[in-house]
Amino acid sequence: MNxxxxxxxxxxxxxxxxxxxGYAMLPLMQEEVLAHKWMPLEDVVNFIAVSESTPGPxxxxxxxxxxxxxxGAFGLAxxxxxxxxxxxxxxxxxxIVILIVAKxxxxxxxxxxxxxxxxxxxxxxxxxxxxxxxxVLLTVFIPNGFSMAVFTDASFYVALATFAICTVMAFKKVHxxxxxxxxxxxGIAAGYVL
Amino acid sequence: MESKGKKIFxxxxxxxxxxxxxxxxGYAMIPIIQKEIVENKKWITDDxxxEIIAIAESTPGPxxxxxxxxxxxxVAGFFGxxxxxxxxxxxxxVIILLISFVLREFQDIPAVQxxxxxxxxxxxxxxxxxxxxxxxxxxxxxxxxxVMGASFVITAFFDINVLFVIIxxxxxxxxxSLIAERRSKK
Numbered sequence: 001m002n003x004x005x006x007x008x009x010x011x012x013x014x015x016x017x018x019x020x021x022g023y024a025m026l027p028l029m030q031e032e033v034l035a036h037k038w039m040p041l042e043d044v045v046n047f048i049a050v051s052e053s054t055p056g057p058x059x060x061x062x063x064x065x066x067x068x069x070x071x072g073a074f075g076l077a078x079x080x081x082x083x084x085x086x087x088x089x090x091x092x093x094x095x096i097v098i099l100i101v102a103k104x105x106x107x108x109x110x111x112x113x114x115x116x117x118x119x120x121x122x123x124x125x126x127x128x129x130x131x132x133x134x135x136v137l138l139t140v141f142i143p144n145g146f147s148m149a150v151f152t153d154a155s156f157y158v159a160l161a162t163f164a165i166c167t168v169m170a171f172k173k174v175h176x177x178x179x180x181x182x183x184x185x186x187g188i189a190a191g192y193v194l
Numbered sequence: 195m196e197s198k199g200k201k202i203f204x205x206x207x208x209x210x211x212x213x214x215x216x217x218x219x220g221y222a223m224i225p226i227i228q229k230e231i232v233e234n235k236k237w238i239t240d241d242x243x244x245e246i247i248a249i250a251e252s253t254p255g256p257x258x259x260x261x262x263x264x265x266x267x268x269v270a271g272f273f274g275x276x277x278x279x280x281x282x283x284x285x286x287x288v289i290i291l292l293i294s295f296v297l298r299e300f301q302d303i304p305a306v307q308x309x310x311x312x313x314x315x316x317x318x319x320x321x322x323x324x325x326x327x328x329x330x331x332x333x334x335x336x337x338x339x340x341v342m343g344a345s346f347v348i349t350a351f352f353d354i355n356v357l358f359v360i361i362x363x364x365x366x367x368x369x370x371s372l373i374a375e376r377r378s379k380k
Contacts, residue, residue, distance in 0.1 A: 015255050017360050023324050025256070027349065028356045042314065049313045050293060052320065055214050056286025057223075059256035064287050068294035083291050087283060094255025095279055098263040099272070101249055109248070112375070113368060118252050120367020123338040124360060126329050127345030133321050134350050140314045159315045166319035171326075177217070179316050187312020188305055 004085045007070055010036065011063050011089030018059070019121045025059050027128035029066075030135065038070050041139050049183075052176045063090040158190040201270045202277050208235070209262050209281030216258070223258050227265065237269045258282055337370045 010032050018025035026048075033044060044062075051061040063086040071082015101108045108114060140159055142150050150156050165186070166179050208230050216223045224247065231237050242265075250260035259279060266278025300306050332338060341363050348354050 013357070017254060017357055018256070019254055019360075020251065020257075020328075023321065023328075026321075028360070031356045042310075045314045045317050046310045048317045048321075049310075050290075050297070052217070052317075054286070054289050054293065055217055056283075056289065057216075057256045057258035060258070060283055060286040061290050064290040065294050068291055069298075072294075072298065079294065080291065083287065083294075087287055091255075091259050091279060091283060094253065094259040095263050095275070097253045097255065098249070098260050099267060099275060101253060102264055102267045102275075105245070105249075109245075112372070114252055116368035116371035117364040118367065119333060119337060119371050120341055120363040120365070121360070123332045123341040124345045124363035124367075126325065126332050127342040127347075128349055128356060128359065129321070129325050129328065130342075130346045131350035133318070133325060136314075136318050136321060140318050155311070159311070162312050162315035163318055166316040167322060170319045170323035176320055179320065180313055183312040183314075183316025183319075184309040185312070187310065187315075188308045191304065191308025191311065 003070060003073075004081060006036070007067050007082055008085040008089040011067075011086040012092055014063075015059070015090040016093035019118075020125050023058065023129055024125045025062070027132040029062060030132050033066060038066060041135060042143070043069075045136055045139060049180045053180055059090055060087060063087045154194050155190070158186070158194070162186045162190075198270055198273075202273050204235070205266050205269055205274050206277040206281040209266070209278045210284060212262075213258070213282040214285035223261060227261060231265055231269075238265060242268065337367065341366060 014025055014028050014032060017028060030041065030044060033039060034041060047062065047065050048058075050065070051058050054061060064083045067083035067086030068079045069082075071078040071080070071085070074082075140163065141156060162183055166183055169179050169182070170176075212223055212226050212230065216226060224243065227246075228240070228243055232240055232243060246261050246264050247257075249264060250257040253260055259282065262278040262282040263275045266275035268274075269278075301310075329342075332342070345359050345363055348359055349356055
């Protein structure tokens with residue numbers, strides 16, 4: 001299939017089936033990006049950090065980035081057109097659905113079907129993100145797969161320490177950008193020391 | 195009475211500002227929408243904002259897009275919706291496109307790779323924080339715990355498409371809530 005059409009359709013699907021916004025789109029996006037071999041999970045995780053440190057919704061940032069990377073195979077114009085296709089795709093389902101809902105709001109608001117589906121969708125997002133986190137966890141701690149050698153590898157312990165410090169800060173409600181900057185500094189320091 | 199064209203242009207500008215100054219997206223946008231659209235422009239009311247949140251939560255897609263489209267439509271119809279959405283998307287689009295070019299140039303430098311090694315551990319922490327707050331916001335009860343556990347186990351340990359899991363959970367939620375309702379009527 002044409003790569004640009006594929007970007008549009010894939011992100012249309014992601015936009016249409018993500019409820020709750022924000023990281024709720026991570027599980028589906030992770031699956032699609034990996035299935036298409038568009039980029040490794042490491043790049044997706046790296047980009048979550050970029051997205052947290054730049055304005056705008058996660059969904060749009062991610063779509064634009066993946067589109068640019070994938071379309072980049074066709075040069076600058078490909079990058080721009082790829083981002084456009086992915087972003088347009090992820091936005092379109094919301095746009096259409098909201099236009100419909102805005103017209104028949106009262107019916108929608110009191111709909112038992114919508115409420116019923118939401119009682120399943122809200123907890124589903126929690127389980128799905130939990131599972132997405134497992135894959136991120138593996139990328140962070142054992143990027144080369146598991147073996148006993150992991151425990152003698154200093155970078156494993158550096159990752160563990162960085163993660164522990166950042167987790168404490170995150171739960172103490174330190175701003176995400178500060179956490180990301182600190183993690184970057186720790187990473188650079190460890191890289192040059194080891 | 196303002197002309198519709200002028201209103202649409204103002205919608206575009208306001209949402210452009212919202213898109214450019216909201217970090218993290220979603221709920222972070224709501225206070226800014228409230229200040230700009232309710233207090234300054236008086237285009238919609240506080241009650242409308244509550245409605246928008248309720249709708250955004252039960253329709254697919256990012257909350258930012260949902261709210262922009264809804265507010266735009268309420269204020270100036272279809273073209274209002276279109277330009278509000280365009281406005282909220284445009285800043286991210288331009289910024290991220292530029293960043294993707296910069297990242298491509300610098301990603302092979304060792305210091306950048308080291309930084310990202312650390313950053314990935316930091317992102318993991320942020321994701322776990324997000325997971326905990328989503329868990330707190332999710333409904334409690336038996337159905338809820340079953341869905342959480344099942345969707346986690348199925349996607350983490352079996353090779354089943356996330357899409358089917360999402361659809362399955364929606365259907366399960368619908369069926370159980372209809373059954374619960376029928377029982378309470380008896």
